[in-house]
Amino acid sequence: MVTPAAHREAAAYLQTTYEMSQRRACRVIDTDRTSVRYQATRPDDGALRERLKALAQERRRFGYRRLHVLLKREGQIVNKKRIQRIYREERLTVRRRGGRKRAIGTRRPLELPLAPNQRWSLDFVSDQMTDGRRFRILTVIDNCTRECLALVADTSLSGGRVARELDAIIAQRGRPDTIVSDNGTEYTSNAILGWADDTGVGWHYIAPGKPQQNGYNESFNGRLRDELLNETLFRSLPHARAVLENWRRDYNEQRPHSKLGWMTPRDYARALSGESGDRAAQPGGSARTPLATHHHQGSNQPRTLVMAG
Known part of the structure; x- marks a missing residue:
C-alpha cells in the first residue's frame, strides 16, 4: 500500500471487519490519521469535461497538450495536468496507427532556416x-x-x-x-x-x-x-x-x-x-544570435542529375 487511497481503503476495512477504532487501524497499517480523514475538495469540472469532449470529437487526432492550447484560447485557464486527468478518464487518448521504423545510428541534422522563404x-x-x-x-x-x-x-x-x-x-x-x-x-x-x-x-x-x-x-x-x-x-x-x-x-x-x-x-x-x-528600425541594434548558420546551398542540379546528401 503506497497511495493515500489504498491506506484509506485498508483502514476502512479494519474498522468494519474487526471493529477497530480509527486510531488503532491507522497504527496497524502505519499511516497518518490526517491522510485517512482527508476529504477531497476537487471542484466540479462538468462544463470543462463536456467542452474537452466536444473539442476532442471535433479534433479527433489532437492530444491533450494541443487541446489544452485550444482551451486557453477560449479563455479557460486550466492546469495542464487537470486536462490530462480528464482526458484519460474520458478515454480520449489518440491511438497510434501502426508503427514505423526508427533509424539507428547518428544522422546529420538539417540546417535550420532562419527566415521565411529561405x-x-x-x-x-x-x-x-x-x-x-x-x-x-x-x-x-x-x-x-x-x-x-x-x-x-x-x-x-x-x-x-x-x-x-x-x-x-x-x-x-x-x-x-x-x-x-x-x-x-x-x-x-x-x-x-x-x-x-x-x-x-x-x-x-x-x-x-x-x-x-x-x-x-x-x-x-x-x-x-x-x-x-x-x-x-x-x-x-x-x-x-x-x-x-x-x-x-x-x-x-x-x-x-x-x-x-x-x-x-x-x-x-x-x-x-x-x-x-524592429531590428531594422533601431539604428545600431544587434540582431538576435541565430540558432544555426544558414548556408545557401544553391542548385545542386544545373542540368545534370547529381544526388546530394
Missing part, C-alpha cells in the same frame, strides 16, 4: 475517392514558419504543372532561396530544370532512400494523412480540393504547432516579420 520543401501524397479513383496532392511547406503554402490536388501532376503552381505561390509570397525535394520524375523533368534556371531558385535533391532529409515535409504529410485524409471520404475532385483548402487555412491560422511554442504558423510568421522590422 527554404521550401515539396512532396506528393496519394489518396482515393469513394468511387476508387486515385488522385495526388502536391504539398508545399515553408521550413521556417511551417506554413502550408499550397495543397494542389489532381489526378495527374506533371513537372510543368508543378512549375505553374510554384509561380502562383511566388506571385503572392516572393521567391524562395532554395527548394528541397526528392528525386521524383516530376522534380527532375526538363520543365523543372528550366524553371529553376530561369528563376534562379536553388533546387536541392535529397539522397535516394533518405526521406528524413526532407523531414519538414514528411512530418507535415503525416499530420495531413492522420488528421484529414484518414478521416474524410472524398466524393469528387472538387470536393477534395475544397476540403483540402479549408484544412490548409485551419492548419495555418488555427492549429497550434508544438515546434513553434504552440503558436500557429501564421502568428509565428507575423512575429518573425515584426522582429525583423
Whole structure:
C-alpha cells in the first residue's frame, strides 16, 4: 500500500471487519490519521469535461497538450495536468496507427532556416475517392514558419504543372532561396530544370532512400494523412480540393504547432516579420544570435542529375 487511497481503503476495512477504532487501524497499517480523514475538495469540472469532449470529437487526432492550447484560447485557464486527468478518464487518448521504423545510428541534422522563404520543401501524397479513383496532392511547406503554402490536388501532376503552381505561390509570397525535394520524375523533368534556371531558385535533391532529409515535409504529410485524409471520404475532385483548402487555412491560422511554442504558423510568421522590422528600425541594434548558420546551398542540379546528401 503506497497511495493515500489504498491506506484509506485498508483502514476502512479494519474498522468494519474487526471493529477497530480509527486510531488503532491507522497504527496497524502505519499511516497518518490526517491522510485517512482527508476529504477531497476537487471542484466540479462538468462544463470543462463536456467542452474537452466536444473539442476532442471535433479534433479527433489532437492530444491533450494541443487541446489544452485550444482551451486557453477560449479563455479557460486550466492546469495542464487537470486536462490530462480528464482526458484519460474520458478515454480520449489518440491511438497510434501502426508503427514505423526508427533509424539507428547518428544522422546529420538539417540546417535550420532562419527566415521565411529561405527554404521550401515539396512532396506528393496519394489518396482515393469513394468511387476508387486515385488522385495526388502536391504539398508545399515553408521550413521556417511551417506554413502550408499550397495543397494542389489532381489526378495527374506533371513537372510543368508543378512549375505553374510554384509561380502562383511566388506571385503572392516572393521567391524562395532554395527548394528541397526528392528525386521524383516530376522534380527532375526538363520543365523543372528550366524553371529553376530561369528563376534562379536553388533546387536541392535529397539522397535516394533518405526521406528524413526532407523531414519538414514528411512530418507535415503525416499530420495531413492522420488528421484529414484518414478521416474524410472524398466524393469528387472538387470536393477534395475544397476540403483540402479549408484544412490548409485551419492548419495555418488555427492549429497550434508544438515546434513553434504552440503558436500557429501564421502568428509565428507575423512575429518573425515584426522582429525583423524592429531590428531594422533601431539604428545600431544587434540582431538576435541565430540558432544555426544558414548556408545557401544553391542548385545542386544545373542540368545534370547529381544526388546530394
